[in-house]
Amino acid sequence: MSVRNLRIEFPTRRGTLVAVDDISFDISPGEILGVVGESGAGKSLTGAAIIGLLEPPGRIAQGEILLEGRRIDNLPYEQLRRIRGRQIGAIFQDPLTSLNPLYSISRQLVETIQTHLPLNDREARTRALALLDEVGIPSAGERIDHYPHQFSGGMRQRVVIALALCAEPRLIIADEPTTALDVSIQAQIISLLKGLCHEHGTAVMLVTHDMGVIAEAADRVAVMYSGRIAEIGPVQEVIRTAKHPYTHGLMGSIPLIGHHVKKLTQIDGAMPRLQEIPAGCPFNPRCEKVMDCCRVERPNLQTVQKSRVACHLFDGADGEARAGE
Amino acid sequence: MFAFIIRRLLQSVLVMLTVALIAFALFRFVGDPINNLVGQDTTLQDRQQLRETLGLNDSVVVQYWRYVVNTAKGDFGYSYMHRRPVKTMLLERMPATLELSIISIILALFIGVPMGVYTGLRRDGFLAKIFMSISLIGISLPTFLIGIMLILVFGVMLRWLPTFGRGEVVAFGIWTTGLLTASGLKALIMPAITLALFQMTLIMRLVRSEMLEVLRTDYIKFARARGLSNRAVNFGHALKNTLVPVITITGLQLGSVIAFAIITESVFQWPGMGRMFIEAVADVDIPVMAAYLCLIALFFVVINLIVDLLYYAVDPRLRIDGGGSGGHG
Structure with missing residues (x-):
């Protein structure tokens, strides 16, 4: 799956707000790409755009989304609907509200399976049972006819994952799948997701603001800030040797067990609102290493070691030298 | 249970x-x-x-x-005015009122719910805006005015429909019905529309606002993200979640339609219980008034009981079966 120069706009009466501005990334089969950033950085919108469920008036103003080489962002609604669930699955933040309270689990599973696969009722039910087994619901045969309110939060998120996997999609967009869960259950769900995707070769776009989840599950990570990608690269490299000052600040704000730190780093200020994104690099008002050019010229993603970083610190030949400390 | x-x-x-x-x-x-x-x-x-x-x-x-x-036992005594058992009088009048009320509510439901769903889904559509404007008229015009206007247009000017009475009725034992004769059906049209209009707009607006609410929920988004067809999402998942308040309101409205069909019955000279009640009030006919009070209360109680049972049918969260593992709805 590739996203090319995606730009998402919200036309309002007072002018157009650009929520996601010119971002590009790829996810290869079986790979888990983590997407981190503060609230409002555009992570969830990017996910919604990929499955074609941007809420109006939000729209894709520019760029394209390719799935296995085929462009999908400009498909008519009905064709895109067939791709949703069949080729791209989605998991949302809150498992407590993701399931229709009035229908049993079996009905919701069978309905989804039969939407995408030519199975009769009995076959669909068998498949539903197998899926519940696979996501680790104990005594699935007994619980399949239960209603969502009879499951705990963690169990419901397993059901949600089973629903997303119904038709073996090639890509899963997981939008903060663990945020609403207990910490003890978060780890279970993440390892379940990771295991299932490695088994089925499914690619995952894991949207979260939890660096711990990223470090645990992702292969690569994209750090988003104000609708742009600040840094993208292999997860170990981004965590250990963060290049963009924003990523650096993010990593410094995570407490580590065993490291004695007097005070956690803090990034002063807040992410600008969409109407007030400054010229040049959007991070410049908060950046410790801000330079004159940062306020004028927008930095482009450039390759630094194995990562790609959007920061003027790495411009030109002496970029390494200036960043070196 | x-x-x-x-x-x-x-x-x-x-x-x-x-x-x-x-x-x-x-x-x-x-x-x-x-x-x-x-x-x-x-x-x-x-x-x-x-x-x-x-x-x-x-x-x-x-x-x-x-x-x-x-x-x-159904013995309400004798009417002071008519010197007849109140029970007989009620039984004579009840079919007319019940037929009118139930037909009105059915009309209101069958038009109001689809219009509500439509205006909920196509919030900004042209037709939806027209429906909403019409519903404002329906909700704010007094019933008697609608009735009189209908009589003026279809009864007096066009002469299509009778302006009063119930038309010919067919009797089945104690029950008389106007639904089986042409004149009975014709006579029913205007009173039923008059009585239904307010209920219809009420139901439509209720369904619309509930739909807007439900369509924003996560489970609808998730249903769309699973690629379910619009039809399955809108009618299977969304509409069913709007039903509980609709059932509540419809039940209450059916009760008040039966109880307060008085105005419509007066306008159309409909031989129902409402008119009998008005006459009883004018004549201080206490046994009739008391019987009417008890009967209407009984209707409300029965309807509310049915409404409660329907909740159970619609919403599994209300069924107590102890199979849960600590989830909160």
Whole structure:
């Protein structure tokens, strides 16, 4: 799956707000790409755009989304609907509200399976049972006819994952799948997701603001800030040797067990609102290493070691030298 | 579930006993019943004797209990005005009112719900805006005005429909129906529309706002993200979640339509219970008023019971079956 120069706009009466501005990334089969950033950085919108469920008036103003080489962002609604669930699955933040309270689990599973696969009722039910087994619901045969309110939060998120996997999609967009869960259950769900995707070769776009989840599950990570990608690269490299000052600040704000730190780093200020994104690099008002050019010229993603970083610190030949400390 | 029904039934009995108490009190508060029964020149002795035979000298509790027992048997006494058993009068009038009310509610549901779904889905559509404007008229115009305007246009000017009465009726035992004759159906059209219009707009607006609410929920987004068809999402998942409030309101409205069809019945000279009640009020015909009060209360109690049972059918969260593992709805 590739996203090319995606730009998402919200036309309002007072002018157009650009929520996601010119971002590009790829996810290869079986790979888990983590997407981190503060609230409002555009992570969830990017996910919604990929499955074609941007809420109006939000729209894709520019760029394209390719799935296995085929462009999908400009498909008519009905064709895109067939791709949703069949080729791209989605998991949302809150498992407590993701399931229709009035229908049993079996009905919701069978309905989804039969939407995408030519199975009769009995076959669909068998498949539903197998899926519940696979996501680790104990005594699935007994619980399949239960209603969502009879499951705990963690169990419901397993059901949600089973629903997303119904038709073996090639890509899963997981939008903060663990945020609403207990910490003890978060780890279970993440390892379940990771295991299932490695088994089925499914690619995952894991949207979260939890660096711990990223470090645990992702292969690569994209750090988003104000609708742009600040840094993208292999997860170990981004965590250990963060290049963009924003990523650096993010990593410094995570407490580590065993490291004695007097005070956690803090990034002063807040992410600008969409109407007030400054010229040049959007991070410049908060950046410790801000330079004159940062306020004028927008930095482009450039390759630094194995990562790609959007920061003027790495411009030109002496970029390494200036960043070196 | 079973315990719930028993509990609800007991509550209903309590409500009915209270209503019966109020109806019973009517007899005592609106003057001496003997004065209402006899002429001015009746001797004191005759009055005393009548008082004794009617049991009016017994204690209040005994009289109340007698009233409850008689009412439960369907014996509401004699109408002061018509000198006929109130029960017979009610039975004559009830079919007309029930037919009109139920047809109106069905009309309101079958037009109101689809219009509500449509305006909920196509919030900004042209047709949806027209529906919403029409609904404003329906919700704000008084019933009698709609009735009179309908009579003026279709009865007087176009002469398509009869302006009063019920048309020809067919009797099945004690039940008379106007639904089986052409003139009966024709006579039903205008009163039913008059009565349905307000309910219809109410239901439409309710369904619309509930739909807008439900369409924003996560499970609808998730259903779309799973690639379910629009039809399955909108009607299977969204509409069913709007039903609980719609059932509540429809139930209450059916009750008040039966109870307050009075205005429509007056406008169209519909021979129903509402008109009988109005006449009884004008004539201070206490037994009829008291019987009407009890009957309407009974309708409300029964409808509410049915509504509660429908909740159980629609929403599995209300069914107590103890299979849960600590989830919160």
